[in-house]
Amino acid sequence: MILTELPDVAFLHGKQIQDTIFSHFDELEQGAAFIVLHDQDPKTLYQQWQTESLNAFSWEYLQEGPRQWQVRVIKRFDPPYQEPIGRIVAKDYRKAEVFNRLGIDYCCGGNKNLREASRDAGLSVEQVISALKNAESVTGAAHQDFNGWA
Numbered sequence: 001m002i003l004t005e006l007p008d009v010a011f012l013h014g015k016q017i018q019d020t021i022f023s024h025f026d027e028l029e030q031g032a033a034f035i036v037l038h039d040q041d042p043k044t045l046y047q048q049w050q051t052e053s054l055n056a057f058s059w060e061y062l063q064e065g066p067r068q069w070q071v072r073v074i075k076r077f078d079p080p081y082q083e084p085i086g087r088i089v090a091k092d093y094r095k096a097e098v099f100n101r102l103g104i105d106y107c108c109g110g111n112k113n114l115r116e117a118s119r120d121a122g123l124s125v126e127q128v129i130s131a132l133k134n135a136e137s138v139t140g141a142a143h144q145d146f147n148g149w150a
Contacts, residue, residue: 003033003035004024006036021036026113026116028075030075030082031076033072033073035062035070035071036070037069038068039067040069041065056075057073057075060072082114084113087110088132094135098131098134099117101131102123104118
């Protein structure tokens with residue numbers, strides 16, 4: 001396991017801490033980890049992250065108070081939301097309409113994962129995933145394997 005250094009977040013507050021940690025996590029290679037140090041239990045960060053990342057990480061307390069908490073965060077391999085949205089559309093073109101309707105650019109922004117694209121569009125990952133699942137129920141010839149084309 002590769003352990004990377006988390007940027008210093010001691011001078012940041014609230015959402016800035018979360019954004020910095022989430023951004024650092026997004027840049028990690030699968031299987032890499034970092035340690036979050038905090039002066040209180042970061043369980044609210046865990047709960048928000050759990051909701052947004054669809055279990056893309058593991059969370060292990062290394063030290064639990066009373067003055068400092070240490071948590072190792074590991075980026076799991078192949079979490080479902082990690083696939084680039086451009087690839088999602090290439091696999092099932094019905095999902096292009098979902099991204100269009102939600103204002104998510106799957107063409108030029110196609111290298112973003114679902115969490116990044118959802119966040120940039122001001123939506124929760126759950127909203128986007130729900131809409132994508134609804135698209136799967138649409139019947140017709142729209143589902144083609146464009147990756148199989150010559």
